[in-house]
Amino acid sequence: xxxxxxxxxxxxxxxxxxxxxERRQLINLAYRFLGxxxxxxxxxQETYTRWYAMTEQQRDAVAAPGGWLTTVAxxxxxxxxxxxRARRERYVGEWIPEPLPDRMEWLSGRTxxxxxxxxxxxxLDESVNMAFLVVLDSMTPAERVAFILHDVFHYSFAxxxxxxxxxxxxxxxLASSARRRIATAQPxxxxxxxxxxxxxxxxxxxxxxxxxxLVGLLDxxxxxxxxxxxxxxxxxxxVTGGQDIARVFAGVAGRAxxxxxxxxxxxxxxxxxxxxxxxxxxxxxFDVSGDRIKTIWAVRNPEKLRPWTAG
Numbered sequence: 001x002x003x004x005x006x007x008x009x010x011x012x013x014x015x016x017x018x019x020x021x022e023r024r025q026l027i028n029l030a031y032r033f034l035g036x037x038x039x040x041x042x043x044x045q046e047t048y049t050r051w052y053a054m055t056e057q058q059r060d061a062v063a064a065p066g067g068w069l070t071t072v073a074x075x076x077x078x079x080x081x082x083x084x085r086a087r088r089e090r091y092v093g094e095w096i097p098e099p100l101p102d103r104m105e106w107l108s109g110r111t112x113x114x115x116x117x118x119x120x121x122x123x124l125d126e127s128v129n130m131a132f133l134v135v136l137d138s139m140t141p142a143e144r145v146a147f148i149l150h151d152v153f154h155y156s157f158a159x160x161x162x163x164x165x166x167x168x169x170x171x172x173x174l175a176s177s178a179r180r181r182i183a184t185a186q187p188x189x190x191x192x193x194x195x196x197x198x199x200x201x202x203x204x205x206x207x208x209x210x211x212x213x214l215v216g217l218l219d220x221x222x223x224x225x226x227x228x229x230x231x232x233x234x235x236x237x238x239v240t241g242g243q244d245i246a247r248v249f250a251g252v253a254g255r256a257x258x259x260x261x262x263x264x265x266x267x268x269x270x271x272x273x274x275x276x277x278x279x280x281x282x283x284x285x286f287d288v289s290g291d292r293i294k295t296i297w298a299v300r301n302p303e304k305l306r307p308w309t310a311g
Contacts, residue, residue: 019051022066026073032148033077035097035133037307043080047073067159074145074163081141092230094238096297097133098304099283102265127152129267130285130297135185139178146171147178190288196263196270198288203261203272209253214246219292224248229301232281245296273308280308 026047030040047069051059062068088095126132127148136144142164149155149163150171157168157175164171190198198217205213224245228234239245253259260275266285274282283305287295299305 019065019069022069023048025066026069029070029148029153030073030077031100032127032133032136032152033074033145034080035137036304037098037100038303039080043073043076046076071163074149078141078145078164081144084141092228093234093236094225094227095137096225096227096299096304097130097137099130099271099285099297099299099308100128100267101307125268129269131186131287131295132182133267134297135182136178138185139181140174142166143174143178143181146174150175151179188289190290192270194291195286195288198291198293199270199272199286200263202286202293203263206249206253207259207261209250211243211246211250214249215242217293218242218245219289219294222293222295224296224298226298227301227304229303231302232300234298234300280305283308 023044026044027040030043031037034040034043050072051065051069059065136148139147145164146157146160149160150157155163157171160171160175161168164174166174202214202217204210205217220242221240222242222245224235224239226234226239235248239248256276258276262273262275264271264273264283266272266283269285271286272284273280274284281300283299285297285299286293287297
């Protein structure tokens with residue numbers, strides 16, 4: 001059965017329509033849990049596979065299908081997060097969450113489809129900006145799941161406990177620990193308009209290979225992290241210091257005179273997309289504090305750039 005409801009789904013029997021309508025919620029959850037669009041899609045597919053593997057009698061006995069689907073998807077994600085460390089040890093270079101395209105962008109990855117399906121869209125808010133996702137990735141799997149379910153999606157700790165397999169009190173402590181991590185890591189917010197001006201200035205200085213201008217926009221202790229996944233060239237370790245980062249970006253522009261740099265929304269915030277011959281080769285997300293750039297995440301792994309090139 002297709003996991004993508006078509007317009008005629010409005011004529012489906014109410015129970016089936018309600019089950020299919022949970023897809024958006026499940027993708028929203030899974031992306032925040034895993035930081036990967038591809039993995040989120042796989043989790044949702046597996047969740048629906050388990051639903052339809054039950055007999056009709058078993059499905060009819062589920063009082064709240066939406067809750068059942070959320071519980072199953074969350075547990076699948078929890079298992080994946082538990083094995084993520086081993087997978088990361090095999091990953092070449094630094095791992096960065098997959099960047100999301102413009103606000104409410106389509107996630108299904110179906111090239112050439114007629115148009116975005118509202119059921120396949122993800123809601124962008126502060127819980128999917130790149131800095132936030134990076135902090136989430138530093139948490140234990142249980143911390144991450146408890147925090148996202150309770151603080152982002154407003155599940156009660158009793159409901160979280162049923163999913164995580166711990167007591168409500170333990171889940172409350174997990175979410176509290178996650179909040180402390182976020183409070184420690186998050187710098188004071190910079191207004192979106194100011195953030196956009198700073199990113200635009202970086203774009204102009206990068207294109208001009210103006211090292212002095214780049215240094216002026218970067219915090220002296222700034223960090224750039226690149227993710228090539230071993231599939232394309234990328235710095236294998238973070239580059240720190242405004243001067244060194246400026247030289248790296250100026251060097252990239254010098255070696256690729258045909259590079260086109262575009263201003264785009266990346267995970268709900270001002271970012272940049274670099275293209276060569278119309279193909280997206282890098283997506284950049286920025287962490288801005290005050291009037292300086294603190295962190296640049298440059299995703300170059302082509303497997304993570306598919307939503308930026310599909311269609």
